[in-house]
Amino acid sequence: MSKTADILFFGAHPDDVEIGVGGIVAKHAANGYSVAICHLTDAELSSNGTVERRRQEAEEAAKILGVSLSIRLGFPDRGLTGSKEQLLKITQVIRQLRPRVILAPYWQDRHPDHVACSRMVKEAAFDAGIQKRETPVDEPAHRTQQIYYYFINNIDQADIIVDVSDVYEKKSRALLSYNSQFSSGKGQISTPLNQPTYLAMIRGRDQLWGHQIGALYGEGLVSAGPIKKELLV
Numbered sequence: 001m002s003k004t005a006d007i008l009f010f011g012a013h014p015d016d017v018e019i020g021v022g023g024i025v026a027k028h029a030a031n032g033y034s035v036a037i038c039h040l041t042d043a044e045l046s047s048n049g050t051v052e053r054r055r056q057e058a059e060e061a062a063k064i065l066g067v068s069l070s071i072r073l074g075f076p077d078r079g080l081t082g083s084k085e086q087l088l089k090i091t092q093v094i095r096q097l098r099p100r101v102i103l104a105p106y107w108q109d110r111h112p113d114h115v116a117c118s119r120m121v122k123e124a125a126f127d128a129g130i131q132k133r134e135t136p137v138d139e140p141a142h143r144t145q146q147i148y149y150y151f152i153n154n155i156d157q158a159d160i161i162v163d164v165s166d167v168y169e170k171k172s173r174a175l176l177s178y179n180s181q182f183s184s185g186k187g188q189i190s191t192p193l194n195q196p197t198y199l200a201m202i203r204g205r206d207q208l209w210g211h212q213i214g215a216l217y218g219e220g221l222v223s224a225g226p227i228k229k230e231l232l233v
Contacts, residue, residue, distance in 0.1 A: 003036070003068065003069050003097065004034065004097050004099075005036035005068060005097040005099045006033040006034050006035065006100050006101070007025075007028055007099055007100065007102075008035075008037075008038060008093070008094065008102050008103070008144075009021065009025060009036065009037045009103045009104075010037075010090075010102065010104045010105070010121045011038070011039055011105065011117065012111070012114050012116065012117040013040075013046070013113065014042070014043055014055070014178070015057075015061075015175070015178045016105060016114065017037050017103075017150075018061050018065070018171065018174045018177075019175065019202060020105065020150035020151055021103055022171035022174050023162070023167050023168055023170075023171045023219050024103070025067060026064075026164070026170040026174075027164055029065060029066030029067065029068070035067055035068055036068055036069040036071065036097055036099070037062065037071070038070075038093055040073050040075045040080060040086075041080070041113070042072060044076075046077070047189040048180050048188050048189055048191065048194070049181065053180050054178075057177050057179065058177075058178075061178065064173050064177065065171075066170075069097075073090070075089075080116035081116075082116065082119060087120060087124050088127075089136075090120060091124040091128045091133065092136060092137055092139060093124075094124060095128050095142045096137070098142045099144055100146075101147075101148065102125055102144050102148070103147070104122070104147065104148075104149055104150070105151075105152055106118060106150060106151050106154075106222055107149060109152055109153050110153050110154070111152070118149060122224070125147055128141065128142050128143070129141050129142060129144075147223070148221040148223055149222045150219070150221055150222075151205075151220060155208070157222075158209060158220025158221060158222060159222050159223045159227060160221045160227065161210075161213045161219070161221075162219050162221070163218055164206070164210075164215075164217050164218060164219050165210060165218075168216070175202070182194055182198065184196075206218060206219060
């Protein structure tokens with residue numbers, strides 16, 4: 001892995017980033033920033049689809065959004081334990097890509113994997129800046145300037161709302177790439193994601209955030225600490 005990234009997005013499963021901040025991914029890619037997505041798991045326990053199909057869907061979504069680099073760490077679905085081995089791998093990704101900004105799931109969510117991902121990324125980002133913390137591949141320490149947290153299954157007060165109106169069509173297309181997750185029909189198991197209201201809820205949430213800043217669509221972010229600048233990068 002030789003590339004670096006201005007912004008590094010983490011998700012527990014393929015489609016987490018697209019649901020929460022697909023517009024922010026597309027907006028920054030369109031403005032010339034290098035963006036990378038790191039999926040912690042392959043979502044092998046998902047009720048619908050297969051690992052291979054989900055991988056293909058993630059690749060298609062990445063192309064639509066303009067992602068520079070996609071990484072799959074292959075941790076077990078529902079097995080995000082925060083073990084030393086898992087944290088070291090995440091730390092290594094951060095050190096190799098040297099992002100200026102990291103985005104991870106919000107620490108409150110109905111899915112335990114999203115909560116675990118949030119905690120693990122926070123710990124790994126801290127470890128990445130420790131000079132004496134060794135990783136399997138020796139990389140110099142790196143301290144990320146800012147970590148923001150995005151919403152997946154819920155909505156709350158946002159510290160920052162990014163106007164994504166001009167790229168919202170790309171977000172919508174990227175989400176529809178995950179046909180195995182968001183479509184219902186013969187042979188599909190009913191889940192919260194493939195109900196007719198789910199994607200409508202995501203759009204409505206983004207419209208609500210957009211309304212708060214006088215835009216058509218927005219995506220909300222939370223910071224665990226003081227925010228020291230207006231732009232993400």
